Amino acid sequence: MVKLSTDLSSTNLQLLAGGVIVAILVLDYLRYKKGKLHLKGPTPYPIFGNLPQMGKDAALTFHKWSKTYGDVFKVIMGEREVMIINTAQAAKELFSDQGGVYIDRPQFHNFHTVLSSSAGTTIGTSPWDESCKRRRKAAATALNKANVQEYIPIVDRETLALIEDLYVQGKGGKIELDPHQYMARFALNTSLGVNYGMRLDSIGDDLLEEIITVEQGVSNVRSTTSSWSDYVPLLRKLPTGNKGVENAKSFRDRRDQYMNMLLQDLKDRIAKGTDVPCITGAILKDPEAKLTPIELSSICLSMVSAGLDTLGNTMLWGVGYLAKRPDIWEKAYEEVNNVYGGSVPDATEEASGYISGLYRECARYFSVLKLSLPRATITDSVYHGVKIPAGTTVFFNAWAIHHDEARYGDVANFRPERHVLEKEDAVHQPHYSFGIGRRMCVGVHLANREMYSAFAKLVYFFKLEPGEEDYDINPETACKNTYSLAATPKPFKMRFVPRDPDTIEQWIQDEKSRNDLKIASSISKKTPAA
Ligand code: HEM
Numbered sequence: 001m002v003k004l005s006t007d008l009s010s011t012n013l014q015l016l017a018g019g020v021i022v023a024i025l026v027l028d029y030l031r032y033k034k035g036k037l038h039l040k041g042p043t044p045y046p047i048f049g050n051l052p053q054m055g056k057d058a059a060l061t062f063h064k065w066s067k068t069y070g071d072v073f074k075v076i077m078g079e080r081e082v083m084i085i086n087t088a089q090a091a092k093e094l095f096s097d098q099g100g101v102y103i104d105r106p107q108f109h110n111f112h113t114v115l116s117s118s119a120g121t122t123i124g125t126s127p128w129d130e131s132c133k134r135r136r137k138a139a140a141t142a143l144n145k146a147n148v149q150e151y152i153p154i155v156d157r158e159t160l161a162l163i164e165d166l167y168v169q170g171k172g173g174k175i176e177l178d179p180h181q182y183m184a185r186f187a188l189n190t191s192l193g194v195n196y197g198m199r200l201d202s203i204g205d206d207l208l209e210e211i212i213t214v215e216q217g218v219s220n221v222r223s224t225t226s227s228w229s230d231y232v233p234l235l236r237k238l239p240t241g242n243k244g245v246e247n248a249k250s251f252r253d254r255r256d257q258y259m260n261m262l263l264q265d266l267k268d269r270i271a272k273g274t275d276v277p278c279i280t281g282a283i284l285k286d287p288e289a290k291l292t293p294i295e296l297s298s299i300c301l302s303m304v305s306a307g308l309d310t311l312g313n314t315m316l317w318g319v320g321y322l323a324k325r326p327d328i329w330e331k332a333y334e335e336v337n338n339v340y341g342g343s344v345p346d347a348t349e350e351a352s353g354y355i356s357g358l359y360r361e362c363a364r365y366f367s368v369l370k371l372s373l374p375r376a377t378i379t380d381s382v383y384h385g386v387k388i389p390a391g392t393t394v395f396f397n398a399w400a401i402h403h404d405e406a407r408y409g410d411v412a413n414f415r416p417e418r419h420v421l422e423k424e425d426a427v428h429q430p431h432y433s434f435g436i437g438r439r440m441c442v443g444v445h446l447a448n449r450e451m452y453s454a455f456a457k458l459v460y461f462f463k464l465e466p467g468e469e470d471y472d473i474n475p476e477t478a479c480k481n482t483y484s485l486a487a488t489p490k491p492f493k494m495r496f497v498p499r500d501p502d503t504i505e506q507w508i509q510d511e512k513s514r515n516d517l518k519i520a521s522s523i524s525k526k527t528p529a530a
Pocket residue numbers: 123124125126136139191302303306307308310311314368369372373374375433434435436437438439440441442443444446447
């Protein structure tokens with residue numbers, strides 16, 4: 001009797017569980033059917049939507065899907081409907097022609113509720129409001145074309161450090177180097193110079209490594225495609241679903257420490273009168289400045305983080321690839337010599353079209369931010385007769401645009417000429433790595449000048465050679481972590497072989513004696529915990 005009732009209750013339980021599952025699936029199906037965004041897209045799975053179908057590299061999958069579902073289609077990521085833009089024409093119609101609509105940024109659980117810290121969030125992750133407008137305006141003004149010209153000595157200083165370290169630590173080309181840290185330091189130090197008037201000196205410096213490690217970790221947390229718990233709230237309840245949250249918390253604390261330290265260091269230098277002109281110093285000293293302390297922190301955080309993964313990685317992919325393409329590298333050398341008459345190239349202006357084409361082609365070919373930074377619509381709007389509701393999350397697939405044959409033709413070929421030397425219109429809009437429209441990258445002028453300066457001098461001083469061990473540098477297969485926001489190549493080694501050691505040594509000596517290149521490096525060697 002007792003056994004019979006146990007059997008019955010276990011059968012009842014199974015039936016009940018089955019019923020609940022069926023009800024969830026039916027409700028889920030109805031939700032998808034009802035969805036607010038009526039664009040075509042792949043059929044979703046229950047609960048997870050298209051997340052399990054997106055593969056390891058979502059940008060590449062979306063590119064393939066665009067052939068079936070069109071330039072603009074929809075994917076369902078857990079609870080969220082996401083609009084994917086895959087062509088330059090659609091990007092223009094939406095981000096430029098309807099710029100005021102596509103101006104917002106979406107919020108994500110792991111990033112916005114956990115990683116936001118005492119330093120606030122970056123401009124690039126902030127929803128559009130009065131505060132974001134003020135911060136963006138301040139950063140965009142500080143980094144406009146005219147002001148970037150004032151920062152050329154800082155770019156020169158970091159190019160010198162790059163060339164010197166590659167020469168000295170590569171023992172004149174005899175030793176293979178992993179160029180990752182060198183490129184990251186170049187990017188970070190330029191931003192620190194511009195923003196705080198300081199730099200971190202040597203590769204291996206504790207603080208330098210801490211910032212590079214944490215910002216790389218944040219880039220992983222910010223991944224728009226790997227954190228399923230951002231899209232499926234149910235997963236947040238599971239013990240494993242909190243992994244992203246734990247990572248985010250630890251990076252937030254470490255980030256807070258060095259951001260506070262960098263700001264305090266600048267304040268100390270201002271108090272002692274030993275500071276040099278810089279963006280944050282100008283704001284701190286301006287009695288009329290209308291920014292709150294948290295807004296100032298947000299600008300600082302944007303400056304420290306925005307160029308690091310993006311610029312450092314574009315250059316890293318570039319040198320790794322070009323070490324295997326001496327035909328292009330030597331052509332660039334010839335062009336630099338023609339333009340600069342055999343002298344060391346300088347970065348006061350982009351005189352060599354070929355070098356401009358070279359770094360722009362790196363930006364296109366490798367597309368380090370394959371899905372750019374996510375956007376959101378701020379009001380209802382219409383695209384080709386389809387209503388796009390306010391609050392829609394939008395991914396801009398820069399990878400798909402950069403590999404759109406209708407626009408670029410031979411997309412698989414690395415060809416610097418395509419940007420500056422062939423098409424008139426290409427000069428103005430050669431690639432979309434900096435985004436487009438009203439939330440486009442505000443660091444574009446600085447970043448371009450940095451890449452021009454570094455590539456021109458690298459070409460002038462070195463031949464590049466791959467290391468003994470072969471490596472993959474194809475952007476489709478060589479990403480270290482395909483889920484990360486910014487694409488980093490798997491580690492590799494290469495040689496920077498000086499064309500003429502005497503010329504490099506003489507130049508390093510001359511440059512070092514120039515007074516305007518002296519920038520404080522007061523907190524170098526201190527760890528954030530110190
Ligand atoms: C090769 C280097 C770089 C690349 C590829 C890059 C790319 C991008 C992209 C794709 C966006 C989003 C644009 C959009 O939504 O349309 C962005 C935003 C931004 N970038 Fe860059 N960036 C680079 C360097 C820099 C540097 C050096 C700085 C500053 C020092 C910077 C500051 C910013 C800021 C503040 C935003 C946020 C703009 C907003 O949300 O309104 N970037 N960047």
